[in-house]
Amino acid sequence: MSHRGLPILDLSLASDPNGHDVLLQQLREALLIPASYILRTVDTGYAEETTLNEKDLREQIDFATDLSVIWEQSGSVSSESSESNEGRDFSKVHWHVRGPNQWPPETEILEYHNTFQPMSYRFIHLMEEGLGECLSLKRRIKLVGYPPGHSNEPSQAVGAHKDSSGWLTFLYPVGQERGLGVLDTNSEWVAAPPVKGTFVVNFGNAFEAATESVVKATVHRVKVLAPGPESNRRCSIPFFQRLPLDLTISEIRPSTPEDFRNLRQNAEHLRSCGDVSSFPDSRWDRLGESQLRKWFRSHGNVGRT
Numbered sequence: 001m002s003h004r005g006l007p008i009l010d011l012s013l014a015s016d017p018n019g020h021d022v023l024l025q026q027l028r029e030a031l032l033i034p035a036s037y038i039l040r041t042v043d044t045g046y047a048e049e050t051t052l053n054e055k056d057l058r059e060q061i062d063f064a065t066d067l068s069v070i071w072e073q074s075g076s077v078s079s080e081s082s083e084s085n086e087g088r089d090f091s092k093v094h095w096h097v098r099g100p101n102q103w104p105p106e107t108e109i110l111e112y113h114n115t116f117q118p119m120s121y122r123f124i125h126l127m128e129e130g131l132g133e134c135l136s137l138k139r140r141i142k143l144v145g146y147p148p149g150h151s152n153e154p155s156q157a158v159g160a161h162k163d164s165s166g167w168l169t170f171l172y173p174v175g176q177e178r179g180l181g182v183l184d185t186n187s188e189w190v191a192a193p194p195v196k197g198t199f200v201v202n203f204g205n206a207f208e209a210a211t212e213s214v215v216k217a218t219v220h221r222v223k224v225l226a227p228g229p230e231s232n233r234r235c236s237i238p239f240f241q242r243l244p245l246d247l248t249i250s251e252i253r254p255s256t257p258e259d260f261r262n263l264r265q266n267a268e269h270l271r272s273c274g275d276v277s278s279f280p281d282s283r284w285d286r287l288g289e290s291q292l293r294k295w296f297r298s299h300g301n302v303g304r305t
C-alpha cells in the first residue's frame with residue numbers, strides 16, 4: 001500500500017465486508033506514519049500569495065460557500081436580533097474573514113463539488129469509525145495553476161506550509177505534472193507525483209491540534225521546473241475542509257478519543273521545518289484567529305485593509 005514513500009489506501013474497501021477492517025487498520029497506521037497519504041477512488045480574481053516570505057509562483061481562484069458579511073466597523077454587533085448570528089461576539093477581529101466573497105460561488109463548479117463533498121464525508125465517517133471524531137465541517141475548493149519557473153533551478157511555486165483551513169485537504173492533481181513534495185518524519189522531502197485514480201490527503205493544523213500532535217499536520221510544498229520539454233503548466237484542485245471560526249483548541253481536543261491522544265508519548269517524531277506556522281499556539285487559540293494570521297502572512301494586502 002505504498003507509492004514511493006507515501007501509503008496508498010483503497011477507499012473501495014470501505015464497502016467490502018472483508019476489506020473494511022483491513023482498511024481501518026491501514027488508516028490508523030497511515031495516520032501515525034508519514035503525514036500525508038494517497039487515497040485511491042474514484043481571468044478574474046487570481047490571488048497572489050507569499051509563503052515563508054517568498055512570493056509563490058502560482059495563480060489561484062477560490063470557490064466557496066457564499067456567506068454574508070457579519071462583522072461591522074463599529075465592533076460589537078448585537079447578535080440577538082439575527083438568528084444567523086448565533087450569539088457571536090463581533091468585536092473579535094477574526095470575523096473579518098466572513099464575506100463578502102471575492103470569488104465565484106461554488107455553484108459554478110457544482111459537479112466537482114457534488115462529487116467531492118460526499119466523498120470527503122465518506123472518508124471522514126471512516127475516520128470517525130477509527131477515531132471517533134465528529135465535528136461540523138465547512139469546505140472551500142480552489143483551482144490552482146502553476147506556470148513554469150523562471151530559473152534553471154526548481155522554483156518555489158508554493159512554499160512549505162501546513163494547510164490552515166484546519167481539518168483535511170483532498171488534493172486532486174490535474175494532469176501528470178509533478179512538483180508536489182511532502183515532508184516525511186525524517187524531515188526529508190518525499191515526492192508525491194500524480195497517481196491515476198488517486199488524490200492526496202493532507203492533515204491540516206487543527207487536526208494536529210485536536211490529536212495533540214499524535215497526527216502531524218502535513219508539511220508540503222510545490223516546486224516548478226524551468227520552462228522546457230519536461231515542464232508544462234501544472235494544475236491542481238484542493239478541496240479544503242475547515243472548522244467553525246469560533247472553535248478553540250480546547251474545544252476541539254475532546255473530539256479525539258483519549259486513548260488515541262495518549263499515543264503522543266510514542267509519537268515524538270516532530271517534523272520541524274523552519275518557519276512553517278503551527279496552529280497549536282497558545283497566542284492563537286481560536287481557529288478564526290489562526291485563519292486571520294494566515295491571511296496576514298500570505299497576502300500582505302489583506303493585512304493592510
Ligand SMILES: O=C(O)CCC(=O)C(=O)O
Pocket residue numbers: 142144158163171173180220221222235236237238
Ligand atoms: O497544488 C498543489 O499540489 C498544492 C496546493 C496547496 O498546497 C494549497 O493550495 O494549499
Ligand SMILES: [Fe+2]
Pocket residue numbers: 161162163220
Ligand atoms: Fe496546501
